[in-house]
Amino acid sequence: MKDFKKYVEFLLGIFIMSFGAVLASKTNVGVAPWDAINFGLSKTFGIMSTGRWIIFCSLIALIIAAFIEKKFIKITSFITSIIIGLFIDFWIYVLNPLVINGVLSKYLIFVVALVIVSIGLSIYLFPNLPAYPIDHLMVVFKNKFNLKIMHAKLLMDGICVIVALLFKGPVGIGTISFALLMGPxxxxxxxxxxxxxxxxxS
Known part of the structure; x- marks a missing residue:
């Protein structure tokens, strides 16, 4: 029963986090660096949904992490990315009719989305179940290059922003806000x- 409750908490956190991420994307203020890549890929190529790009890019992140560590791919983390991808596509479908007009409305809703994502992440991370592949890759970078976790996160966010810009992802002031404020x-x-x-x- 205890393990079952952990998974309920884990899924609830991802459900909330995914809602916040998609809501942020509707404001055109910017999304988290990793999300910006996947929204950009979906917009640029259009051959897969954002959620499916999340799953595909997560697999690439896990392959890179496995190569650096010289270990097998963390399948459990890949399962987490599948769940996140499915929830992202669900919320994109649900929120598709939503149109946010006005600069003030966009920024207010973005702030709400930022709070929702941080709440969802805090819940999803609490049970210590398999991490999202990009988080795993960040830890691998930290260990490989002997970095502080803060520096590893900044490195990952910087790489993600550059890649997102290449694929015309929704990078903006909101992206910087996510990078700086999500940890706190x-x-x-x-x-x-x-x-x-x-x-x-318990």
């Missing part, structure tokens, strides 16, 4: 929700 946001919400999340899975 996760810490904040885990400190607020931690005792309830722990109680739920």
């Amino acid at each position: 946001g996760i810490n904040l919400w885990q400190s607020i929700l931690g005792k309830y999340l722990k109680k739920f899975i």
Whole structure:
């Protein structure tokens, strides 16, 4: 039962996080660096949905991580990316009719989306189940090049922004906000929700 509750918490976090990510994309203010790549690929090539690009790019990230570590691909992390990809496509379908007009409305809704993503991430990460492939790759970079986690994250975000720009992804001030504020946001919400999340899975 305890393991079942962990998976419920894990899936709930991904569900909330995916909603926030798609809501942010509707504002045209910018999305998280990794998301910008996948939204850009979907827009540029149009041969797959954003969710399917997430799954494909996650596989590439895991192959790179496995090559650096000289280990087998982390299949469990790939399963996580499949779940995220499916939820992203679900929310894109649900929110497709949503049109946000006006600069003030766009920025207000973006802030709400940023908060929603940080809440979702704090819930999804709490059970310590298999991480999203890009997070795993970040840890691999940290260990391989003896970096601090903050520097590894900045390196990954920088690479993602460059790739996203190449594929005309939705990079903007919101992308910088995600890169700078997501870590503190996760810490904040885990400190607020931690005792309830722990109680739920205990």
